[in-house]
Amino acid sequence: MAPPLLSLKNVTVMRGDCAALRDVNLEIAAGEHVCILGPNGCGKSTLIKTITRECYPLAADRCSISILGRERWNIFELRSLLGIVSPDLLASCTTEATGRDVVLSGFFSSTRIFPHHHPEPELLARAEAALERLGIAHLVNRPVAHMSSGEAKRTLIARALVHGPKTLLFDEPSNALDIAAQLQLRETLRELAQSGLGILLVTHHVSEIIPEIERVVLLREGRILADGPKATFLTEETLSNLFQAKVRLGQHDGYFHLY
Numbered sequence: 001m002a003p004p005l006l007s008l009k010n011v012t013v014m015r016g017d018c019a020a021l022r023d024v025n026l027e028i029a030a031g032e033h034v035c036i037l038g039p040n041g042c043g044k045s046t047l048i049k050t051i052t053r054e055c056y057p058l059a060a061d062r063c064s065i066s067i068l069g070r071e072r073w074n075i076f077e078l079r080s081l082l083g084i085v086s087p088d089l090l091a092s093c094t095t096e097a098t099g100r101d102v103v104l105s106g107f108f109s110s111t112r113i114f115p116h117h118h119p120e121p122e123l124l125a126r127a128e129a130a131l132e133r134l135g136i137a138h139l140v141n142r143p144v145a146h147m148s149s150g151e152a153k154r155t156l157i158a159r160a161l162v163h164g165p166k167t168l169l170f171d172e173p174s175n176a177l178d179i180a181a182q183l184q185l186r187e188t189l190r191e192l193a194q195s196g197l198g199i200l201l202v203t204h205h206v207s208e209i210i211p212e213i214e215r216v217v218l219l220r221e222g223r224i225l226a227d228g229p230k231a232t233f234l235t236e237e238t239l240s241n242l243f244q245a246k247v248r249l250g251q252h253d254g255y256f257h258l259y
Contacts, residue, residue, distance in 0.1 A: 002030040003069025005167055005198060006051060010062040013046050013055050020046035021057075022222040030068065030166060031198040035209045035230070038219035039243050044202045047219070048171050052084060079109040083160030083168040083197075087175055090144070090152055099139035099147070099155050103127040106159040130158040134188065150181030157188065167198035174208055186210055186255075206234065211254030218242050230256075 006028040013021040020043045028034050036044050049055040050065070053075050057063055065071065067078060089111060097105075101113045104127045108117055119127075131137045134154045144152055153173065160168055170189070174182045186208070193199045193212035201213060209216070209230065216233055218225040220242055226233045234256050236249045250257045 003066075004028060005030045005032065005068060005200070007064075007066045008050075008057075009064045010060065011050070011057040011065055012060070012063070013043075013050055013057050015046060015055070020055075020222055021050070024222070024224060026217065026224065026227070028200065031196070032215065033193055033199045033210075033213040034201070034215045034217060035213045036200070036202045036217045036219055037204065037206065037209070037242070038225075039204055042219045043222040044204070044219055045171060046222075048084075048086065048169055048202055051169065052079060052082065076109045080163050081165055081167075083157075083163075083165035084171075085153075085156050085160050085168065085173055086171040088171075089159070090156055097144050098141050099131055099136065099144075099158075100124070100127055100141065102144060102155050103130050103159045103162050106162040127158075127162055130162040131155070133161065134158045148181070149176045150178070150184060153177060153181065153185060154188065157192075161192075165197070167200060168192060169200045169202070171202045172205075173201070173203070174205060182207075206239070206249075206256045206258050209234075209256060 004027050006026065008024050008026045011021060011024045012019055036047060038044055046055055051067060053073065057065060067073065068081065097112050104119050104123060105112050107123055128140060131140055134157055136151060136154050139147060139151055139155060174185055177185060189199065189210050190212060193210060199213065201208060214230060216230045217227045218233060225242055226238060236247060239249060239258065240247050247258045
């Protein structure tokens, strides 16, 4: 059997003087489709940064973390195996960076193409193929500053796909997208999940949870509140407790909606 994508045991991660994750135990299988759901400030982004080795847990006797079966990684090697779609990446891009530049940066685990980067013709071809796969080949020479939010998001997904990862990590993917772009993003997520890629979706929007995701992990104040089938835990009672607000829940065509 393939080693799990992620195995956390008794993990606590500090951000400044506060514990963003508290004694977390979590295992996610390779190729699994999972949603980490919780309100702002619950530790979702810290969890993503812990997976990508931007944050590290406190050292403790009972604490361990392994990714794809290994506890020690060369960061650049690890990031070449994970496709990461995060608003932080887009914010780091220079305004003159083109669609091609953004996608090429995925090969170098960088925020942009720097002068010392010299992409070979093969990498250029793979970058253009990734843009084509997402239906945005026309953005190859367009600066990020001239893209819509939806176009920029799809460019980031192409960046995440360019090196052929086994799992994609999405951190709040629909932020700043209008309704049409959100719907298009959901269809893209479904296509990627159906292609065999593992999907780890981190969000506070229940409506982002595509039908292919069957497992949800509910996170609040750095602790796991619940972990299991979405049919069990996506209920009005559980979600009201998670978000500390009275909510109503609807369901249509495999999607859940709060109101």
